[in-house]
Amino acid sequence: MNKVWTIFKREYLTRVKTKGFIIGTALTPLLIIALTIGPGLLINMKSDKVKHLSVIDMSGIVYEELVLALDDTTNSRERLYELTQVPATSINLADVKNELSQSVDNDKIDGYFIIPENIIESNKSEYYAKSVSDFDQNRIYRNAVSRIITNYRLKESNLDPKIINNLTQRIQLKTFKVEKGGEEKEDIGLSFAVTFIMVMFLYMALIMYGALVMRSVYEEKLSRVAEIILSSCKPFQLMAGKVLGIGAVGLTQYLIWAAVAGILTFYSGSMVQMFSAGAGDVPIPTIPISVLVYFVIFFIFGYMLFATLYAALGAMVNTEQDAQQLQFPVIMLIIVSFIFAFYIIRQPTSGLTHIVSLIPFFSPITMFTRISVQTPPFSEILLSIAILIATIIFLIWLAGKIFRVGILMYGKRPTLPEVFRWLRY
Amino acid sequence: MSILTLDHVYKSFNSVHAVQDLSLDLPPGIIFGLLGPNGAGKTTTIRMIMDIIIPDKGKILIMDELNSQKMRDQVGYLPEERGLYRKMKIGELLTFLAEMKELKPAQSKKRIDYWLERFELSDWKDKKAEELSRGMQQKVQFISTIIHEPNLIILDEPFTGLDPINSELVKNVMLEQKERGATIIFSTHLMDQVEKLCDSICLINEGKSVLSGELKRIKKNFRRNSIRMEFNGDAKFLIDTTLVQKFKQNDDYTEVYPAENKSIQNILQVAIKEVEISKFEVMEPSLHEIFIETVTKKKKEQISE
Numbered sequence: 001m002n003k004v005w006t007i008f009k010r011e012y013l014t015r016v017k018t019k020g021f022i023i024g025t026a027l028t029p030l031l032i033i034a035l036t037i038g039p040g041l042l043i044n045m046k047s048d049k050v051k052h053l054s055v056i057d058m059s060g061i062v063y064e065e066l067v068l069a070l071d072d073t074t075n076s077r078e079r080l081y082e083l084t085q086v087p088a089t090s091i092n093l094a095d096v097k098n099e100l101s102q103s104v105d106n107d108k109i110d111g112y113f114i115i116p117e118n119i120i121e122s123n124k125s126e127y128y129a130k131s132v133s134d135f136d137q138n139r140i141y142r143n144a145v146s147r148i149i150t151n152y153r154l155k156e157s158n159l160d161p162k163i164i165n166n167l168t169q170r171i172q173l174k175t176f177k178v179e180k181g182g183e184e185k186e187d188i189g190l191s192f193a194v195t196f197i198m199v200m201f202l203y204m205a206l207i208m209y210g211a212l213v214m215r216s217v218y219e220e221k222l223s224r225v226a227e228i229i230l231s232s233c234k235p236f237q238l239m240a241g242k243v244l245g246i247g248a249v250g251l252t253q254y255l256i257w258a259a260v261a262g263i264l265t266f267y268s269g270s271m272v273q274m275f276s277a278g279a280g281d282v283p284i285p286t287i288p289i290s291v292l293v294y295f296v297i298f299f300i301f302g303y304m305l306f307a308t309l310y311a312a313l314g315a316m317v318n319t320e321q322d323a324q325q326l327q328f329p330v331i332m333l334i335i336v337s338f339i340f341a342f343y344i345i346r347q348p349t350s351g352l353t354h355i356v357s358l359i360p361f362f363s364p365i366t367m368f369t370r371i372s373v374q375t376p377p378f379s380e381i382l383l384s385i386a387i388l389i390a391t392i393i394f395l396i397w398l399a400g401k402i403f404r405v406g407i408l409m410y411g412k413r414p415t416l417p418e419v420f421r422w423l424r425y
Numbered sequence: 426m427s428i429l430t431l432d433h434v435y436k437s438f439n440s441v442h443a444v445q446d447l448s449l450d451l452p453p454g455i456i457f458g459l460l461g462p463n464g465a466g467k468t469t470t471i472r473m474i475m476d477i478i479i480p481d482k483g484k485i486l487i488m489d490e491l492n493s494q495k496m497r498d499q500v501g502y503l504p505e506e507r508g509l510y511r512k513m514k515i516g517e518l519l520t521f522l523a524e525m526k527e528l529k530p531a532q533s534k535k536r537i538d539y540w541l542e543r544f545e546l547s548d549w550k551d552k553k554a555e556e557l558s559r560g561m562q563q564k565v566q567f568i569s570t571i572i573h574e575p576n577l578i579i580l581d582e583p584f585t586g587l588d589p590i591n592s593e594l595v596k597n598v599m600l601e602q603k604e605r606g607a608t609i610i611f612s613t614h615l616m617d618q619v620e621k622l623c624d625s626i627c628l629i630n631e632g633k634s635v636l637s638g639e640l641k642r643i644k645k646n647f648r649r650n651s652i653r654m655e656f657n658g659d660a661k662f663l664i665d666t667t668l669v670q671k672f673k674q675n676d677d678y679t680e681v682y683p684a685e686n687k688s689i690q691n692i693l694q695v696a697i698k699e700v701e702i703s704k705f706e707v708m709e710p711s712l713h714e715i716f717i718e719t720v721t722k723k724k725k726e727q728i729s730e
Contacts, residue, residue, distance in 0.1 A: 006524045014513060224508030228569070231475055231502035232525035408477050 003233040007241025008248070011216070015249045025253050029260035050074065051081050054100055054112035056088045062115045062125075062148055069144040084109075090117070097128075104130055113141075119149060192345060195372040198295055199341045201254070202365055205299060206334050209250040210306040211327065216242055217314025217407070218323055226407050235404040243307045250303060258292070294371050294381075301388050302364025305395060306330065312399035315406030322413050337362035341369040348374035358384050360391035398423070426489060428453045428577055428608040429474065434483030436469055443469040444480075445632040451610070451625070453576070456603050458623035458640075459612040462720055466632040467612040468505050471581050474610075475502055487577060498527050501570035505581035505612075509562055511555035515546065518554060519569055526573035533572065540568040544594065559586055567595060571602060578602060580611035584618055596622060616713040626712075630720050644709050647718075651708040652681045652689055658700035668695060680708060 015021055057063040063085050070081040088096040093114075100112045111129030119125055125145050132138065151161040217239075220226045229238055313326045340356045344366060347353055357367040357376070367384045370376050405422040406414065414422075431449040435442075444466045451457055459467050472478045474485055487496050510518055516537060523533035541547045544564045549557060557565065563586055570578060583599075584592050599609055599622060613619060619626060620640070627637035636643060655678045663672050663679075668687055673680040683692050689707060696702060710718070 002527065003525060006521065010521050014510075223511070224504060224506040225510055226508075227477065227504040227506070228502070228508065228522065228566070229525065230477065231500065231504075232497060232522070408472075 004237045004241045004244070007229070007233070007238060008245040011242055011245025012248050015246065016252060021249070021253070025256055028257055033260075050078060051111075052109045053081055053083050054086045054103070054109050055083055055115065056086050056093070056096060056100075056112065057115045058088065058090070058093075058117040059115050059119045061152055062113075062119070062145065065148040065151075066113075066144060069148060070140075086112070101128065104128065113145075115145070120153065123149075192373075195345060195369060198291070198372060199338070199365060199369050201257075202295065202299060202302065202368060203334060203338045203341075205250055205254065206302050206306050206364065207331060209246055209303060210310040210330065210334075212249075213243055213246050213307045214310035214314040214317075214323065214327060216246060217311050217403075218317035221315060221317065221407050222319075230408065235407055236400045238407070239308075239311050239400060239403045243304070243311055247300070247303050247307060251299070254299065290375075291372050294368055297385070298364045298368040301385065301392065304392050305360065305364065305388065306334070308392065308395045308399040312395075312402040312406070315403040316414055316419065318410060318413050333361045334365070337365040340366050344369045345373050354380070358387055360388050363388055426453065427451060427486070428488060429610070430484075430486040430489070431470075431474070432484040432486070434470075434473060434480045434485060436466075436473060436478060436480050442632045444473070444629075447483075447629065447632075447634055449627060449634075449637070451608060453608050454603065454606055455624040456599065456609045456611070456622050458619040458626040459610060459629070460614065460616070460619060460626055460716065461612075461629040462614060465629045467629065468581055469632075470629070471505075471579055471610070471612060474579060475500070498573065499576045501526075501573065501575035501578045503566055503570045503580045503583055507559075507563055507566050509554040509565065512553055514551050514553055515541070515557070515565055516550040519565065519572065522569040523572045526575075528573050536572050537568070540572065543598075544568060544591075560588065560591060563587060564591065564595075567598075571598070574605065574607070576607055578607050578609045580609065582613060583611055584613060584615055592618075616711065616716055620712050628716065628719060630723055635723060636715070636719050640712075643715065644712070647710045647715050649708055649710065650683065650689075652683070652692060653704065653706050653708045654679045654681055654696070654702065655704035656696070656700040656702045660696070660700050662692070662695045662699055665695075668692060678704070 055063050055066060057066075063083070067083050070083065072080040074080050086096060086100065097114070100109070103109045104111060111127060114126040114128070116122060116124060116126075127138070127141055154161045154164055220229070226238070309330055310327075313330065314323070316326060317323045337356070340362060344353050344357070348370060353366075353370060356362050357370050357380075359366075363384045367376075367381065371381065401423045402419060406419075427450050429449065429451040431447055434444055434447045436444040447466075447470060459470060461467050469478060473480050474487070476485075484491070488499065490496055513521070519537045519541075520530060520533055523537070524530065528536075537550075538547070541550055544567075546561060546564060546568075549561065554562060554565070567580075567583065570580065578599075580599075583595055587595060596618065599611075603609060611622075623640050625637075625639050626643065628635050660679075663669050663681065666684065668684055668691065670682045670684045672682065681692060683689060693705060696705075
């Protein structure tokens with residue numbers, strides 16, 4: 001046990017002290033801050049630049065209505081859209097267009113519309129500008145023109161647009177999540193986001209730290225350091241020290257991030273307000289404590305499962321290329337469980353969901369996803385964890401055998417039958 | 426008590442017999458040389474002793490015990506292929522390796538300083554391993570094999586890659602360790618190191634022990650019945666065929682073979698009357714010659730078979 005501790009300590013300390021770890025750990029919270037505050041800031045950002053737009057209205061029914069429709073103002077209460085009508089007929093349209101395009105090019109105007117004569121029948125209009133990639137802006141223009149045409153048609157059919165609008169008013173659907181103990185909480189689509197982010201972190205941890213274990217094992221093997229270490233301890237102790245040491249590094253990093261995220265959820269509301277007044281109603285996601293606890297549990301068990309697998313694979317590696325090839329099936333397992341996570345978010349009660357949340361190589365991600373979208377019965381969580389633990393114990397035994405032989409076996413990559421033979425040593 | 430016993434050990438890789446029927450029995454406190462040409466099975470033997478490779482057949486006992494954890498701490502091992510944690514500082518690395526041998530940090534600190542000083546590496550204590558030259562790394566590794574004062578020290582080719590000064594240093598430290606009571610096994614194909622260091626040897630070739638025992642005795646057995654003489658004067662006795670069977674005049678000495686029923690003593694008695702003797706010694710073959718003779722003899726036998 002003493003030697004496992006010595007190896008653990010070395011793995012942990014040498015990794016935590018590296019620049020990569022310190023920078024990575026520090027930068028990620030900054031990213032989290034940017035992600036929590038950024039959207040709040042962007043939503044409240046208003047363009048202050050007046051937009052000069054020209055309109056070629058050949059139908060004669062759009063221009064005046066468009067001036068009324070585009071009535072947004074800048075911060076200094078000026079009109080945001082300055083429209084001018086440009087007369088044209090189907091004969092000189094090409095020339096007028098040319099002229100306007102040049103004006104756009106010279107920044108005299110920001111853009112121009114072409115409303116064709118037969119817009120009522122053709123349902124087509126055109127907008128020209130230097131940049132047309134702003135979806136939000138395009139939507140505003142489209143909606144404005146659409147509404148004008150719709151209202152025109154309604155009037156033509158002797159219907160009052162106001163009445164029609166009232167009659168076709170959309171109904172709001174507020175969503176509430178029923179938590180353990182029958183508590184209800186208003187949900188604003190954020191539970192999806194929170195689940196997604198946490199599953200993402202879990203997925204990253206399994207891939208990143210698992211691969212780190214593998215690399216650490218084969219680097220030690222290829223640099224022949226393993227031979228020296230193993231003159232002092234049993235292979236199993238080396239494996240255990242490595243897996244636990246790197247796991248502790250991961251846990252340290254995630255706890256630091258969790259602490260930052262926790263502080264942010266408390267203060268992000270006021271932080272957003274600090275940057276931009278009137279943004280106080282930006283919803284802040286909160287994570288229930290029970291979900292956090294399950295996150296840690298599935299992080300630890302998921303890591304143990306994949307890290308032992310990776311350690312055994314690392315011991316089989318003889319070249320860098322071997323490592324990439326051997327890693328592939330394991331990464332596939334993790335990716336597949338990540339794909340299942342999406343399915344579970346949408347189908348939290350289906351039969352397939354029940355099954356995949358019990359399969360040990362998937363359950364760290366799938367069961368956790370289930371728990372965070374729709375808490376399953378406790379007995380099922382327990383069963384999933386029990387299967388996971390049993391698998392881990394089996395894998396530790398198996399990996400220990402493979403590790404023992406593989407770590408000191410040089411030459412060509414072992415074939416599967418050879419690996420099976422190792423198990424009998 | 427034996428410090429190390431190999432009892433009819435076999436190991437083959439696929440169809441290659443790396444070690445065949447090898448038996449050794451080492452008393453404590455000696456330096457033992459494991460000799461042999463490249464690919465003879467030296468490293469395989471050492472790796473089996475270290476429990477890195479498992480023998481196909483046979484038993485290996487260290488201090489009369491089968492390989493155990495407690496025993497591991499009593500052994501220092503320098504593998505043939507050297508490797509260190511490249512990103513670790515030398516001081517920390519040695520502390521770690523000493524701790525792996527159950528040495529308390531307070532104890533190891535003093536010893537690390539002592540040995541770094543001894544190997545002229547004190548200035549490198551806070552440097553990373555990757556900044557050191559290969560020779561320096563090898564010295565660091567050598568320190569790590571003796572830092573815990575083990576009873577059994579196993580060195581696989583300890584002198585390769587070292588300059589003459591450092592070779593001498595390592596040799597002296599090996600002799601000191603023997604003085605302390607440690608048993609040292611080392612493999613090499615450099616025969617002059619063996620002559621200066623070893624008490625016993627085992628020469629293996631193609632996985633089999635072809636010659637083993639105390640170095641003194643082996644040399645005696647290989648003693649050719651000839652005398653190396655250096656003298657001044659007219660040596661008439663040399664042409665007396667009843668006394669001297671034949672002689673060879675070399676640059677600075679004469680090799681003399683006594684006649685069949687004459688002893689070395691007889692020759693000395695006559696010679697002392699005729700010439701002024703400055704050197705008179707029984708010719709012993711160098712280990713180098715024994716090595717070549719034994720190994721090539723085997724080869725010839727195989728060919729004639």
